[in-house]
Amino acid sequence: MFKRSDQDNRPAVKMFVDGAAIAAREGDSVAAALLASGRDIRRATAVSGAPRLPYCMMGVCFDCLVTIDGVGNRQGCLVPVTEGMQIEIQKGKREIGK
Amino acid sequence: MTTMPKRDSYDVVVIGAGPAGLAAAATTAEAGLSTLVLDENVGPGGQVWRAITSTPVVARDRLGADYWAGAELVQELRASGAEIIQQATVWSLDRHLEIAISAGGASAFVKARRVILATGALERPFPIPGWTLPGVMTAGAAQTMLKSSALVPDAPTVIAGQGPLLWLLAAQILRLGGRIDCILDTTERRNYLAALPHALGFVTSPYFTKGLAMMREVKAKVRVVSGVSELAALGDSQLASVSYVSRGRRETIPAELLLLHQGVVPNVNLAMSAGIEHRWDDRQLCWSPVLDPDGNTSVAGIAIAGDGAGIGGASVAVARGRIAARGAVEVLAPDAAAALTAENVLRTTLAQAERGRAFLDVLFRPAPQFRIPSGDTVVCRCEEVTAKDILDAVAIGATGPNQLKAYRRTGMGPCQGRLCGLTVTELMAQARGKSPEEIGYYRLRAPVKPITLAELASVPKTEADVKAVARQ
C-alpha cells in the first residue's frame, strides 16, 4: 500500500510482527512501519471483530491499537520503533496479562 | 530532552508544540518566564510541521517552503531556555491550572500560573459508507507518514474531499514518486458562488497564488473529478473500490487506498474537560472556545492559541501564539513586556495571516451529505454505532449527546468522541430540528487520553481520599 521514497536514507531497524522479521527505519512509528511492511496487519475490533487499519496516524482515532513488547492496546502511531521490538496484531479485546 | 518536568510549578505551561505552541513558549521563555512545553509527539512541529527536526525528506522542494518555515521556530524555542518534553500526554487540566502529565508510563503533576493551550486541530470526521474499512485513511495520516517516514502510496489510490490540505498532500505525494489514481473533489458547486463576496481577501492573500500553482501541478498529472457526491468506500473486510456520483452518473474506481479530507476542526477535548466555554461556529461548523482578543478563555489563567482557538492555519497560529504569550508576560512580568514585539504589530500580522480564511471557509464548507450520514453508515468508530442507531435513540427520547451515550454508548470508547462528536451533534440537531448549539456536545472529563490503572493509582492521595473509597 505504501513504499519508501528514495529520499529515505535512515538506518534500518529490525523488528518482529507475530514472530516474522520486518525492516523498519529509525524514526518510524510502529504503525507506519507496519503499513510499510506490506504484511496483513489488520486488527480486529474489540466490539464486533471488524477488521481495521490505522486511520488518523496522529493519536486520536485508536484504530492503530497493537500489542508492543507484550503490552496490549498501545497506540502504534505514537510509539517509535526500536531494534528487536516484538509486535503482535490484536484480534478482539485485549488479552489478560497483555 | 527530559522525560519528566524538572520542577513542580512554572510560570507558563504550553500544551502542544505546533506553530502556536512553539511561538508562545519561545516568547514567554525569552521574556524570562519559566516555561514548560508539553507535547505528545516524538518531536516538535505539531501536524503541519510534523517531523520538522527528523524528516528523511531532505530535498527542500518536496515538502515546500511553508513546511521548512517551522525549523526556524523550533530553533527559536530551543534557544529560548524553555523546558521541552516530548512524548508527554496531558491527561488532565483543571480550573486551578493543575496539569496531569503522562510520560514513559508514569504520571506527574505540575502547577502553572498561566496555561496556553495549543492543542491544534484534528481532521473533521468524514463519515461515508465504508469509512471504517482497512485502506481508508485520512489525508493527514498519509501526510504524517510522508513527512515522518518518507512513505508514499504505491497501490491504486484515490484522494477524496476538499480543501487546501488535499491539494498540498497530492502535490507532495507526486513529488516523492507516489501513486494517485484519481482525485474526487467534493466541493459543492454552489459554494463557489457563496464564496464570491470573500474573493477579494483571498486573491490578495498568500493562499491564492500558492494554491493555484499547486492545483495546476497536481492536475497536470492526476485525473480530477469535480462535483462529486454520494461517495462510498466499498469492499469486504478491505477497501476494494470507491464509488461516487458525478454529473448524474454513478462511477466506481478500483482502489486499495482512499484518503479522505474535508478540512480540520479544533481539538477541543482538553479545553472542554477543563470547563472552558465553547460555542458552535456556524461558518466553520465546529465547536470553538469563547475567547477574548488575547486568546483568554472563560477559565481564568488559561488561554488558547492556534487552530484550537478556531481554524486559521499555521501563520495565524504563530501570530495567536505570540499574542497569547504576550498576554501572559504582561501579567506575570510586566517589565519584560516592553522588549516584546509591540501589540499593534502582532495584531497587524494576525490580520494579514487571517486574510483569505473566510473565502476558504465558505468555499470548502463540507456538504451536509458528508457531515450528516444516514442508514448503516458508522458514526462512532469505537463503539460501532450507526446513523440509524442514533436516529432510533432520538425517536425514543435521546435529546443530546450525553443522553445518547446512555442509549447507545456513542463516544464512550477510547477516542472519547473525537471521531464522532461533531457528527453526533449535527445528526441529532437535524433529527430534532434544533441548532447544534441547542443540542450541545459530550460532557468531557479527565483522563482525556487513556492512562494505565497503575499510573492512576500512583497519583498522590491523602488518608481522607482513601477513606472515601474503602468500604466496611
Next chain:
Amino acid sequence: MHRDYDVAIVGGGLLGSAIAWGLGRLGKTVAVLDEGDIAKRASRANFALVWVQSKGLGMPAYTGWTVRASETWSRLAAELKEQTGLDVCHQRNGGFHLTLSDAEFEQRAQLVTRMHNQVGAADYSMEMLSASEVRKMLPLIGPEVSGGSFCPLDGHVNSLRTFRAFHTGFRQFGVDYFPEQPVSAITRDGGEFRLSTPKGEIHAGKIVLAAGNANQTLAPMVGLSAPMGPTRGQIVVTERTMPFLPHPLTTIRQTDEGTVMIGDSKEDQLDDRVLRHPINAAMADRAQRMFPHLARLNVVRSWAGIRVMPQDGFPIYDQSETHPGAFVACCHSGVTLAPNHAFDIARMVAAGALEPELVGAFSASRFAGDSAGTTDIR
C-alpha cells in the same frame, strides 16, 4: 400541550422509567416528564449491581424488599427481552466484597454477623470466605486479598441497556415521554393534578414523583415529604479486555462489553462536574491490589455522579393524604430494585394505594421523629 393521563411520572431515570413501563404494561395511559441532556442522572452514572449482601442493616424490611427484587430480576430481564429484543445481560451467580487486610476482613465479618443477627432479616446466606476459598472462584486475585464476603443472591446487569429497554418498551406500551420538561409546580384541582413545565401543563389523575434527589422539593407541593441526603461518587472504567471476572464485586465488575468498572467513592461534596484524581487513585490502587493484572489496563473514562439517597439510606415510598393520588418514590438502588418498581409499585399506583405489607415500612413518616438511621452499605 393539554392532555390527560391516568398517571404522570416526574422523572425519566431508571426508577421513573421502571414504573412507567410497569404502568404501561397494565394498560394505563402514562406521561413521563424528564429533564434534558445535561442533568444529574444517577441512571447513567450508576455501578449497575443487583446487590443484596449487607442491604438493610437497621431496617429488616429493606432486606426483604431487596431479596424480592433479586428474585424477580430474571423475570424482568426476560420480559424486557421478549418485548424489545434487548438483552440486559442480567447475571445472578453471586457477588463478592473483597478485603485487603486482616483488619478489613474482621470488620466485614462483624458486619456479616450483625446482618445475620438482625431480627426479621430475610433468610439468605452471606458468608465470609478465606483468601484461598475466594481464589477458587476468582483465580486472578492478588496476594494482598485477605478474603471477603460472598452472597449467592448478588448479581449485576447492563444498566444502560436496561434504561434503553425501559424506554423502548414503554414507548411500545403507548407511554408518552417528554424530555426537556422539568416540572416546576404541581397543583391539584377537581380531582386532577396539573403539572407545570416550560412547555405547558400536563394533566393526570395520579402522579408519581420519581425525580431522585429533586423529590425533596417536589414532594411538599402535594403534601408529601422526601428528606434526601445525597452523596457523590466517582467511577473509573477501563478499556475492553477478555472476560476474567465471573462474579461482580462491590467495587469492581466486568461488563458484558468487556470493560472493567471500578468504583466508587462516597463524598459529601456535590459537584458532579469536578473529578478528584486522588479519589480515583485510591480506587485504582485498591483495584490493582485485588487483581494485579488490572494495573496494565488503560482507563478510558471517569466520571462523578450524585447518588439519589434518602436521608437514612433506605427507600421512600409514600402516598399523600392531603392529595390523594400523589405518590413519591425514591431510593438509592434504582438498578437493584427495578423489578419491584416495574411490577409492584406500578401495580400499587394503578390500584391507587400502596400495599402496607410490602412497602409500609418505607413511608417517610419514619422521619417525623428523630431521623437518626443507618446509612446504606453495599
